[in-house]
Amino acid sequence: MTLLNLVNINKGWIDRELTNHYAENVNDKLKVRLFTIKASGTTISPNSLANALLDFLPDYFKTKVEIDAEVRRQMDAFVAEGSTATEIEMREQSIALVQNRTYRQASKFFNRKSADNKTGKYGELLLFACAEALFDCKMIAHKITNITNYHDEVKGGDGIFLGNYLLSDSTKKAAYFIGESKVWKQYASAQTDALNSINRFYDDDVQANFTGLEFFIAKKDINKFDDGQIDINQIYDRLNPTSSAFKDQVAVHPILIMYDSPSYTRLMTEAADNVALEALIAESVKAKLLRTLERVSAKVGAYKHLNKxxxxxxLIPTESVDAFNKAMDNLI
Known part of the structure; x- marks a missing residue:
């Protein structure tokens, strides 16, 4: 069994909730994908997306191995209590109890932060769901430095994933993914902040300590994936910057940005139904395609290390980032 067998989110969620308009290779190392939230009548509502993300809270918070172990312990507890239920019934009851318990724990994990940090968490959850759906990868750690309080003077990656990356020539290469997520009103500001964060991994002044700390902390938790069938030593090697397995990988940085699109109000006003609204959004996205790609390329080119x-x-333009955050607040 490989690490990827532990990916247990339903990858079909992304097709149900989002419309993929394009996935363009600007060059061999720069790709831009654009999604929009599917229309609901003549509006763009974040509620369905928020509910879908809510389903991923337990898988974001704990690994499949941890959840399975808790299910087994709960079944043992039922037996010790003298339950007369069948094994199948006990397992079903145990799964339901553990899922509910994990969901409550995950909710507290989100709510223990200030409002600003909490909305940042929503971006991390969205990054997790998108990365495991779009890429051949599994998340190993999330929001590393904020959770551990190491190096509070800098922000860590919003998630470390291991897996394989599909290159522009359609070949797959072993990769580690360090993601960045921004759910901001202003696209330009979000893009700049995300690239500045990624650049810290390569900046001559801080990259050695910063990168080493990220992987050190990620390695501390790999036992959470040990189900007796996974090669934990292989995972450890892939997180060890001095190993050949690590050096054989490519570095990939997924950068998720959800932002306000001013044109949405006009498009929703003009649309007669959801089909018309989807068509208007697609037309608007297509009209901006070349400009979007050119601007992303120019922005990345301003960083001497990021082209390497x-x-x-x-990219996920939407009517209102505030509405998305409030929908998540209300559900969690």
């Missing part, structure tokens, strides 16, 4: 690694932008 793989960057994969996941």
């Amino acid at each position: 690694v793989y960057l994969d932008f996941i």
Whole structure:
């Protein structure tokens, strides 16, 4: 069994909730994907997307191995209590109890932060769901430095994933993914902040300590994936910057940006139904395609190190980032 067998989110969620307009290779190491939230009548509502993300809270918070172990312990507890239920019934009851318990724990994990940090968490959850759906990868750690309080003076990656990356020539290469997520009103500001964060991994002044710390912390938790069938030593090697397995990988940085699109109000006003609204949005996206790609390329080119690694932008324009955050607040 490989690490990828532990990916247990339903990858079909992204096709149900989002419309993929394009996935363009700007060059061999720069890709830009653009998605929009599917229309609901003549509006763009974040509620369905928020509910879909809510389903991923347990998988974001704990690994499949941890959840399975808790299910087994709960079944043992039922037996010790003298339950007369069948094994199948006990397992079903145990799964339901553990899922509910994990969901409550995950909710507290989100709510223990200030409002600003909490909305940042929503971006991390969206990054997790998109990365495991779009890429051949599994998340190993999330929001590393904020959770551990190491190096509070800098921000860590919003998620480390291991897996394989599909290159522009359609070949797959072993990769580690360090993602960045921004759910901001202003696209330009979000893009700049995300690229500045990624650049810290390669900046001559801080990259050695910063990168080493990220992988050190990620390695501390790999036992959470040990189900007796996974080669934990292989995972450890892939997180060890001095190993040949690590050096054989390429670095990929998924950069997810959800942002306000001023044109949405006009498009929703003009649309007669959801089909018309989807068509108007697609037309608007297509009209901006070349300009979007050119601007992303120019922005990345301003960083001397970032053309050396793989960057994969996941853009999600929407009517209101505030509405998305409030929908998540209300559900969690």
